[in-house]
Amino acid sequence: MKILSRIYLILVFIFLYAPIAVMILISFNSGESTTEMQGLSLYWYREMLRDSATLEALRNTLVLSISSAVISTVVGTLAAVGIHKMRNRFMRGAVMSVTNIPMMNPDIVTGISLMLLFVFVGTLLGLESYLSFWTLLIAHVTFNLPYVILSVLPKLKQMDKNIPEAALDLGCTPIQSFFKVELPFIMPGVVTGLIMAFTLSFDDFVISNFTSGSSFETLTIHIYSMIKKSVKPDIYALSTLIFAAVLLLLVVYNMSDRSERADAKTEKRRTLRFRGKEGGAAK
């Protein structure tokens, strides 16, 4: 049984990693073919780094994903706080249902619905090209928001309601209590949301395909147009570099995850101590 399950695991991993292995191998091809290895070289890496369009697309993608991640994290965190404190059940349910729409809808529908909005408003205003960096940013913030909200809400639910109230009793203003008590507590959720928003935005193709104009090309759109023409191993070289960066990020993130858990431990201890004092005061 054990051997069978081992074999099964290996087969599934071969399936999941075969295309990645092919990509890495062919990125070192010295020839122009993407099917046949002619020899090993770093030629395509050099070629790719010399290609100004690719570098421009990379820069664009970073600008877009960082700004959309930051905006959606700020708006989403505030929204999560607001939703958490909503007393009106109906209102809360309605907001949550609408929030979930971009997650449930297929990306293509989200993409074209936004495109139709931009087209309609654009023609109404008589603009010649209505798709730009700004429409792309709006689209990305829109599909990032639910992920941020859903990663912050559970943290808010875990928090003891008495803690921010105690802060208020001890003379904090609501703003101070938010920044000094609530925000540090929900920080792990906020960071998870930020990272998720960044990666979703960095990797998005479908929604960007419908909401980006010709003036602002992201990396995925650039790859799409490169693939439409002729494919050379330079795309594989680019992807291999991105893959290496992602691996590095994952390792770093996993390490910070560990320190986060240590944080959670100290947090718990702090809460316990706080409770103990509270009990003492009651006596």
Place this chain on the structure above:
Amino acid sequence: MKKSFLERASAYPHIVWSVLFIIAPLIFVVYYTFTDADGAFTTENIARLFTSNYVLIFVNSVCLALIATVICLVIAYPLAYIFSRMREKWQRIMILLIMIPLWMNFLITTYSWMTILEDTGIINSILSVFGLSVHMINTPGAVVVGMVFCFLPYMILPIYTVMSGIDEKLLEAASDLGCSGWQRLTKVVMPMSLSGVISGITMVFVPSISTFYISQKLGGGTFQLIGDTIESYFVGTAINYHFGAALSLVLMILILISMAVMNHYTDAEETERRRIK
């Protein structure tokens, strides 16, 4: 206690944003569906959907997406079970290994699959050693392979999450009370992991039915899926926003119905469990 401004207003930016960029766009999908190029009301777009051509496209897409979903489920279920019985350190490593391919851009990995499946590709050059050759690219099968590859992790992760939450003691209790290994699986593990299976199915089915890139590359344009058709009406040469909107509206309704059916099942299960308690 009086509510502070922060408490009252902090959700407002999000609510305004949702109305402007989630609800309004969906209203525009409906608006474009029922108007023609001059903005006059018409049901022609809807009527055109029911011509045999488009019905066939919908049937094809549903079939391929269902096949991909079932294959994902069959592969993922035992895998998630194996993971959940591993030591905790190994579980973390396995889940990381499942997630890494998700971080790869699917445009590139799909292209790699072309290299693997082509007539002169990797699989065929291995087979040619034995004097065999299989035509795989530009067939529905190749599209299904692409879909399974892209969406398999979305099936594994939710099922694994639910399974790793099943208390080991429950399984021990089942054995103590005389369950065989197979009974343990069907009577304890399967009912308890149903919610993970349901969310896995929706997470695979929805992107599979609406994909357009995978079918273009691995299907070679020999047959069209809904996603391809919608894309061709928005980006490309034959632009027709109104008919494209009608197609998307139907796709959306199709997905909403299938989700409602799925949720119905989980809800029924839930009430059943509560009743037993």
